[in-house]
Amino acid sequence: xxxxxxxxxxxxxxxxxxxxxxxxxxxxxxxxxxxxxxxxxxxxxxxxxxxxxxxxxxxxxxxxxxxxxxxxxxxxxxxxxxxxxxxxxxxxxxxxxxxxxxxxxxxxxxxxxxxxxxxxxxxxxxxxxxxxxxxxxxxxxxxxxxxxxxxxxxxxxxxxxxxxxxxxxxxxxxxxxxxxxxxxxxxxxxxxxxxxxxxxxxxxxxxxxxxxxxxxxxxxxxxxxxxxxxxxxxxxxxxxxxxxxxxxxxxxxxxxxxxxxxxxxxxxxxxxxxxxxxxxxxxxxxxxxxxxxxxxxxxxxxxxxxxxxxxxxxxxxxxxxxxxxxxxxxxxxxxxxxxxxxxxxxxxxxxxxxxxxxxxxxxxxxxxxxxxxxxxxxxxxxxxxxxxxxxxxxxxxxxxxxxxxxxxxxxxxxxxxxxxxxxxxxxxxxxxxxxxxxxxxxxxxxxxxxxxxxxxxxxxxxxxxxxxxxxxxxxxxxxxxxxxxxxxxxxxxxxxxxxxxxxxxxxxxxxxxxxxxxxxxxxxxxxxxxxxxxxxxxxxxxxxxxxxxxxxxxxxxxxxxxxxxxxxxxxxxxxxxxxxxxxxxxx
Numbered sequence: 259x260x261x262x263x264x265x266x267x268x269x270x271x272x273x274x275x276x277x278x279x280x281x282x283x284x285x286x287x288x289x290x291x292x293x294x295x296x297x298x299x300x301x302x303x304x305x306x307x308x309x310x311x312x313x314x315x316x317x318x319x320x321x322x323x324x325x326x327x328x329x330x331x332x333x334x335x336x337x338x339x340x341x342x343x344x345x346x347x348x349x350x351x352x353x354x355x356x357x358x359x360x361x362x363x364x365x366x367x368x369x370x371x372x373x374x375x376x377x378x379x380x381x382x383x384x385x386x387x388x389x390x391x392x393x394x395x396x397x398x399x400x401x402x403x404x405x406x407x408x409x410x411x412x413x414x415x416x417x418x419x420x421x422x423x424x425x426x427x428x429x430x431x432x433x434x435x436x437x438x439x440x441x442x443x444x445x446x447x448x449x450x451x452x453x454x455x456x457x458x459x460x461x462x463x464x465x466x467x468x469x470x471x472x473x474x475x476x477x478x479x480x481x482x483x484x485x486x487x488x489x490x491x492x493x494x495x496x497x498x499x500x501x502x503x504x505x506x507x508x509x510x511x512x513x514x515x516x517x518x519x520x521x522x523x524x525x526x527x528x529x530x531x532x533x534x535x536x537x538x539x540x541x542x543x544x545x546x547x548x549x550x551x552x553x554x555x556x557x558x559x560x561x562x563x564x565x566x567x568x569x570x571x572x573x574x575x576x577x578x579x580x581x582x583x584x585x586x587x588x589x590x591x592x593x594x595x596x597x598x599x600x601x602x603x604x605x606x607x608x609x610x611x612x613x614x615x616x617x618x619x620x621x622x623x624x625x626x627x628x629x630x631x632x633x634x635x636x637x638x639x640x641x642x643x644x645x646x647x648x649x650x651x652x653x654x655x656x657x658x659x660x661x662x663x664x665x666x667x668x669x670x671x672x673x674x675x676x677x678x679x680x681x682x683x684x685x686x687x688x689x690x691x692x693x694x695x696x697x698x699x700x701x702x703x704x705x706x707x708x709x710x711x712x713x714x715x716x717x718x719x720x721x722x723x724x725x726x727x728x729x730x731x732x733x734x735x736x737x738x739x740x741x742x743x744x745x746x747x748x749x750x751x752x753x754x755x756x757x758x759x760x761x762x763x764x765x766x767x768x769x770x771x772x773x774x775x776x777x778x779x780x781x782x783x784x785x786x787x788x789x790x791x792x793x794x795x796x797x798x799x800x801x802x803x804x805x806x807x808x809x810x811x812x813x814x815x816x817x818x819x820x821x822x823x824x825x826x827x828x829x830x831x832x833x834x835x836x837x838x839x840x841x842x843x844x845x
Contacts, residue, residue, distance in 0.1 A: 285805055285826055286311055288383045292375050296390045304369060304392065306359040313378045315342070318351035320374035320385060323359070325366035334359055343640055368392055380760040380827030383806040384791040384799070423582060427589040433626075434593025439619050465603040467545060472598055474549045476591025483587030486574045504638065510631035517624030519617070618662065625655055646693030648700055652686030722775045723765065726752065726785040732797040735786055742782040743817045748842065749782045751811040753799065755789040758807040760828045771831035777838055810834075812841040 285291075293309040306323070310316060318339050325331045336359065339351040363369060369392065374385040574583035628651060636644045656679045663675035685703075692703030699705060729735045735751070742749045754761050768774055788795040788807060802811055802819065810825035820841040825834065 285377055285379070285381050286314070287805060288375075288386055291377065291383070292316060292373060292386065294371065294373075294388060296369070296371070298363075298393055302362050302364045302366075304361045304363045304390075306357075306361060306371065308353075308357040308373070310353060310355055310357065310375070312355070314375055315340075315352040315354050315378065316357060316373055316375040318353065320372065321357075321359075322370075322372035323361055324370045325363060326368040326370060326389075327366070331361065331363065331366070334361055340638060363392060366392060374757070376759070377827065380763070380829075381806055381808070382755065382758040382760060384755070384788055384795065423585065426582065426586055430586045430590040431593040434590035435596055436593075436619055436622065437590070438594050438597045465599065468595075468599045468601070468603060470545045470549045472592070472595030474553045476588050476595060478553050479591035480584045480588035483574050483590075484580050484584035486583055488580050488583075504635065507631040507635040510627050510634065514624040514627035514631070517620045517627060519620070621658060625651070625658075628654075641698030642693045642696050645698050645700060645703065646690050649686045649689030649693060649703075652682045652689065656680070656683030656686060722769055726783045728785050728787050729798070730787065731794045732801045735784060735798055735801060738782065738784045739813055739817055742813075743815050746815045747780065747782050748815060749784060749811075749813040750778060751802070751813060752783065752785045753804055753807045753809040754785050754787055755791075755807045757789065761808045763828050764808055764810075768829065768831045768834050774831050774834060777835055812838060814841070 291311045291314045293311075295307045295309070297305045297307070299305055308316060318336060321336070323331065323334060337353075337357070339353045341349050342352045343349050361369070369390045370387065371390060372385055372387045374383060376382040574586060632644065632647045632651060635647070639647075659675050659679035659682065663672045663679065666672045666675060689700060689703045692699075692706070695706050697703050697706055727738065729738060739749050739751070752761075786795075786798040788799060799805070802809075804811075805826070808825070808827065811819050812823050812825075813819045823837040823841040825837060829837075
């Protein structure tokens with residue numbers, strides 16, 4: 259039973275990708291989400307490089323580079339981005355992770371650079387602008403300071419905070435532990451134990467030698483992870499190409515098929531033979547010999563480990579984060595080393611015996627790799643099709659659990675496996691049906707079936723939206739809040755822009771809900787329109803330290819915002835009502 263629970267829990271790891279990448283009140287300021295570095299390289303060449311934080315993207319059509327004095331800039335070649343589709347603005351080309359442009363500035367004294375981006379979680383930032391002075395003719399190349407540049411420690415802290423590093427390391431540690439329990443590795447543990455501990459070593463000596471083996475092995479994996487991330491950082495522009503992402507997805511499918519037993523992957527024979535020969539020349543029982551064997555074992559991966567390791571390296575390479583990549587594979591190596599530490603210290607008798615259950619571990623990696631393939635393809639496929647792929651993934655998982663149930667001896671384990679197969683199969687089927695109807699939310703695949711008719715919903719939303727009073731200046735905003743306070747009235751402030759996709763989603767999914775309309779019946783509704791992004795718009799944002807749209811404030815009759823209940827980005831009607839209730843309950 260315990261094995262089955264562990265097996266099922268790890269199978270569901272790819273589903274965690276559906277969780278939001280950011281908490282609603284944890285969005286980065288625009289200068290941190292999109293960090294611009296401008297480097298003048300001589301002979302009129304200026305390199306513009308945006309580092310785009312994970313979970314954010316830049317719009318291709320909002321990128322502008324103009325010279326001062328005007329004119330003289332040749333046409334700039336933009337790399338191919340990712341196509342992002344939404345029902346309001348259609349298809350837009352966007353850039354994730356990084357963007358690099360090479361500009362021939364010629365005799366320009368300065369460049370005026372403009373860009374605009376959004377967060378995947380639903381916040382759209384106003385257009386950003388920066389004027390960069392260029393070095394004069396004949397002067398040495400100069401490097402302009404990045405906009406609102408962060409210190410190295412701040413930059414690292416920002417990356418680690420948004421990547422949820424602790425959870426990622428825990429997942430990779432678990433994957434490393436599972437890699438050890440595969441048919442080609444577990445039988446080698448007694449052999450490796452004899453090489454590590456040598457003859458006659460006691461528990462204390464065995465632990466020291468095992469640790470000398472495990473740490474270099476884990477550090478070797480860390481170097482591989484950092485190298486993969488470094489290579490990915492230089493290839494991220496290419497990785498935004500739909501064809502390249504599609505190829506990566508197919509690679510993960512091929513790796514998954516190897517885990518399902520369709521064929522085997524292994525190192526080339528000449529390299530495998532050389533590593534085997536080097537390992538046989540190492541003496542057991544010495545710390546140096548154990549450390550050397552640890553490094554060689556990290557490189558001498560068996561057929562069963564090749565696919566998961568390759569998948570991990572591809573995934574880390576796509577992230578481009580050298581620090582996280584190195585730490586992730588270090589954690590994976592430590593997970594692989596736990597059984598070896600047990601063997602070297604306590605002996606191989608504590609480990610489970612090889613058996614058919616090890617093939618189920620291989621199948622586990624197959625499903626994880628298939629889930630990763632869907633994650634790659636989700637960047638370029640329509641949301642409804644992605645939902646259908648996840649539904650098919652769950653259906654395949656359900657069939658595997660059903661087959662597993664027939665092989666389990668325990669009645670309790672068989673019943674649990676069948677129940678989970680029924681539950682996952684039912685939900686996967688609903689997701690496929692929802693995808694066919696155009697749905698895209700895995701948690702509400704049939705939401706389209708219970709929504710009001712389009713005409714009724716549109717009419718109710720239109721009537722309600724007429725209650726919003728548009729404000730154009732920070733003074734008008736302050737006066738509106740003050741007037742409501744004198745009448746003992748609450749105020750909802752909804753920062754809005756025409757270019758904000760999520761603002762329109764909130765109109766459709768939240769403000770059109772009859773429950774929301776009833777709850778806001780006695781609330782003043784103000785809408786600062788920041789579409790133009792002029793000085794007045796920026797002043798309205800600055801009045802409450804808002805980053806962009808949509809941002810919704812709940813202000814009590816005392817004129818004070820209930821900051822803990824501020825809404826940033828998209829949310830459901832139920833979540834909005836819960837926040838409104840909490841805010842009004844505290845007054």
